[in-house]
Amino acid sequence: MPNPSDYIALGSQSEEETEPELEEDSEETEEEQQEEGFIPVMESPRVLAEKESKNGEATVCSNAGESGENSQGNEWNRGDIDGLFCPICMEAWTTTGDHHVCCLPCGHIFGFSCIRKWLQQQGTTKKCPQCNRKCTLKDVRKLFASRVVAIDGESQKRIQSLEAKCISLDKKNAALIKKEAEWKKKEAEWKKREALLQRELHQLKEKTIYLEHLLDVKPRTLGHPPSMGGYCVPSLGSEFNGQGPFILQKELGVDGARLFDIDASSKIILMTRRLQGLGGMHVLTKMSLVAPYTRQDISLPTGSKAVRDLHICPSDGSLSLFASLGKKLSVLSTKINNFILAYDLPAPAWSCSWDLNGSHQIYAGLQNGSLVVFDMRQTARPLEFVNGLTSNPVHTIYSLHNSTLPSGVTAVLSASSAGICQWNFGGSEERQPVVLETGNQGACISLAYCPSSDDIIASFRPRIDNSNEMAYSQHLLTPAIGQGVQGSHVHLKRFGSNCYQKLAVTCANVNDVRLPRSAVMNIESHGCLFASGDELTGF
Template structure:
């Protein structure tokens, strides 16, 4: 009788034992050079066995498998004892080094640090990086050690009931494996972190001390430079005044100036002597009060509304430009009007002489704007082809305004037409027009013709708009006087005063206009002149001229005070005393000197209503009010403003 074949269950167990042995010999230990196989399986097993032979073969395979596992655990423990894995952080290279038991104590601190840095990146079984998904998903055992999923499952499956953690030999099964869902595992060295925090705090403290010391050093250097500059200015001013005094004392008194149509003649020497030593009538103005402002550049006065309008630059707001309305009636309330960032520096400012409800201002942001004094809003703004340096209201028609540009052009606008100028004319040169004044209409001109005078460095020009198009013409009496720096006009009397400083011409050699005194330091004034003209019909009469110290870097403002049944007064700042001087026209005799200030006067404005008149002078950070002691009553408003001197021309 033939022997029966083995059953399916017996066949499966035999095949399973064979596969386990092959996997252990081929995959697990093929990469280990020090491993010596302890079990060899027959490469040609027989699948056709009788029942007794099959049972005997199965029992033998099970016994051999048990012995294999026991020997495998011993070999693995010996291998773990001898094997050390080191990962070098530079470039991510990884290598293995076999060393004895005593070698672990000789590893350097840097190698230990590099190994700790990479322990959280690679599976300790296959020494390859684990992943956050897939077969090699990062997972752990209850003991806390981390492996790749496929590696630890294979490890535990191969060892069956004797399975342990590869690192701590704590028992574990496939059910104990837990997946970890983390992007990356990194072990933080608490001692190193404390050391890092300590060093960071120390660096921050040292950095703060360094910044404080740098700030203090910068402030000390700034103060030292300011003090040295003040000392130098005082020395130069002393030398300048000594030379000026010597020149005045040695100059002959017979140097006269022709006065067309004037009531007499005056001498340069006497005029200059009066300029510096104040011979004239007794004081007629008394101090009434003081106010303080900050950062103003220009201003104008509305006499009827008792309002002061200031153009200011606020340093605390990033240098923003604002208009400030200030009441001249106690408690002197003020209100700021913020302008758009594109406005930039305001170069000229005028309140409408017709009603006082509108204000016109020109700015370097290529804008000519009209402000409502009632709503505090800009109600009209014109875009200009160049930066605006000056502006003016038309004295004969309140709808027309004028703008003098940086390129020497003069534009006429009708506020009823908000698009573009009604007329635009080019000047004689490309020099900026720093002053524009509308003149009263006279009967000798055709109806509708508007006359405007302007001032630039070459002198005074007259423009006629509304008739035949013609180029502006220079007033002959104002040429060859020097560099024109200021123009003042009185609409009530048609008086004009033009101020000049010496002209410097450059050639192969430096040639300058001869000065009567040595040139002082910049910003302390030079010896210039004031020219008095009077408009008679369509021409101008030269009434007088006087020497005076004028600014050598700034474009100062001046004004003419009209007094009924009396000679007009010319109000201007004095560069030597930093005060406001009142001169009687046409002789330019000094009638009064107001008290001196610490800074130069930059702007002077005068306006009147009924029998009241207001005069303002711009210096730095104080508003002083003066009242005339005799009739007619005229109040003086001296506005001192805290702003840097603009270097112009």
Template sequence: MVPSFLCFQCPQCKKKCSMKSIRVLYASRIVALDVKLQKKVRSLEAKCSSFKEKSDDLSAKRVEWRKKEADLCMEVHYLKERTRHLEGLLESAQSRPLGSSMARWGCRGEAGLGDDVEQEFHQQGSSISFMLQKDIQVDGARIFDVDTSSQILIIARRLSGMGTMNVLTKMSLIPSHEKEDIHLPVGFKAVKDLRVSPHARIVLLASLGKKLSVVSTQSNNTVLTYDLQAAAWSCSWDLSNSHYIYAGLQNGMVVQFDMRQTMRPVESITGLTDSPIHTVHSLSADSTVSCGVKGVLTASSVGLCHWDFGRSGGRPYLIPESENQGVCISLAYGPSRDDIVASFRPKIEFSGDLTISQPTLSASTSISGEGVRGSHVLYKRVGGRYEKLGATCANVSGIRLPKSAIVDGVSQNPLFASADEVTSELDYLAAWPRIHCNYSQLNSSEVQVGI
């Protein structure tokens, strides 16, 4: 019998039990639930999350507003500088008599280049001056064109280092001149010519790798690539039809492509010689030419040549009086008025007892090969004819094929822009005003662009 002091009583059923009957019970942790407090916590957590989202959104908008503010400040600064510049031009123009600055070309038919001509023609124009605002250095730049609709420069660059790489660089003409690179395919050879389309945001590239490529400056992708018979030295867009493009080849041929046909050229025409076609220009539509025929003007060392695409059996022909001016090194064309300016350097004279590899330099040829006394010759296309209007002396490159341009919209008359290889200035010539402004000569490693 269990002693009474060792007896226990169950608190629930009141039965007596012994020590052996006792068991340890493990109960779960008991927490008092406060439903209202939990709801309040969840509500506060939701409010914190909402405030955080609003804070992030405001931070993003603040960054965007600061960027817009910076852009607007830069634009205001640019417009103020532009206004001061224009006011200076206006004061300069008002202080000079009308027609006080003019350039003169030798008269029609004269090859004496200016000084000994019997007659001169000229035209009065308003005074114009230019001010260099900024030099922008771009490493490895070779050639560029301007996309006026997007206000950007398209620059072909050749980067050295771990394997040579060719890229296109888009650079804004608006401060702060932001830049973006378009990487060309691996193995893409040097770009010889570059033309921005007048119809869309695409660029035409002529490559020494026997390629003619179309690159989109909007998506930064190569749209089309054509294989060529020879290296491409020049290219051009058709002025009247956005689908047609042209390429001048190293072997003297000119080929026409239709971008709607990606397999082969529409037409290939063999040149009069095998001299490389270093410049191609699509001509503006001519009402005297039959429908479907597209005129193209080219330049090679032998002179200027006219081509008709779309005419059965059509052969190119030399522009009269362009084959005896010397070696043609540059060609500029103004489609608005059919103005043409070709640049020439003297032909190298050979003595009778020397081989071709040992030329005898003429008196006008620079021994260093940098600058020689050459000429700019002005032509006019009137219907299906070309008229030589005059010529003027110029310091031109003795070794390179420089670029020149006819600029519209600067004054009442177009201006012809070219580089003076001796003075390292940029010449603006015409049967209009002639202006000199500071110019830094381009080299193979950098290009300086005046904004």
């Protein structure tokens, strides 16, 4: 018997023929079947289309199990068409109409019109085209389903098992992600703790070095006069014997440092320095006096040039005053490391000072010998401006206590190469500057003042007869280093508002070009001490 799933489409009979017409043709088709030995079936629309495109050539349709090519050239796959197409005509069945999906008692599924024609053509021995099980047209049952697909039980179990494994893996993955996030958080905490421990370790090392240094320095200082950074520390009003309560504790190297001031309450040192290299910039550097001695550079305002003088406010350690050669008088806040005030001056500033009796007034000594008073509450213009007795630069200026001055009057002490003057500001009366009598000591190059004791030390060097004394009042930027010459220190004491008494004069080795710095310190149980440098010995 020929395989029912293989057939040749020959005729062009329409699928829309009525049942009586098909019954009349059944006898003729049975006779032809017996004579020719094959079963003719109805041509599908796909086959008709292919025949028309091939000019009437016959087309052989293969069964669903064999491989072929469709009109687009794609390969047929049995697994792709099972449950979708009738195995007789290879056309998709429908849920309505003649080609309605139906089945035989054996369970095989066909299109209704195809299986009906098949059984009609079988004659008396009607069988299933696929399994040859006997059946009749009455055994055909329509199925009301859009698609019939047989599910493999083993595959279904495998799919369910894989789905369960996927769910389990998803849960494990979520748990691992959660653990990873926790570990990353712990790692960040450990790194932070490690950084803190490293900082503490560094501080402990610094303290250890400091204590070892103290243990090493103390035996060497017993029985010897201590020194302070290379400056001798003579006692005022007595012989210059170098005695003092200072012990070197630690040396901090700073490149290019020129001026400095210390805020003891905040334990910081503020210094001006010039960066290395040709045309190095002038900057401010704030450094902590507590280990690990951190530093921070602060840029100067535009056009400031080099800083000539600086002072930390005695009443508010967070404010600092700067006088620069760029004709600027500036106030810096060390809390925010930024300049909060900047005054324009008519000439380069050589010196500056805070008012000891209040935190609002500030003073500046200029290169042309003038003095300027500002009130920080009035930023528009200076409070007072006075011309100096000479045109020599005012290299030092100090505010004086006004306990002996009339109410509303402030006083400052200024020094230039011409000498020392006291200037009074405020009040209704016009007051002339008071020139301090120091004798014919030469050109004044340095002035130190102690507010708590009213002690004053002025340093002098020999005066050279020259019409331009500016040449002998060089500022700190001069490339000339100079050499030591025989000069003098004059000790003065202030009494009352305008009275001064000369207590002592001593010889000193001073620089013949540069302007040195000196200081007077009133230390408990040691009295007033004067610190200065010796240009010949280097101490």
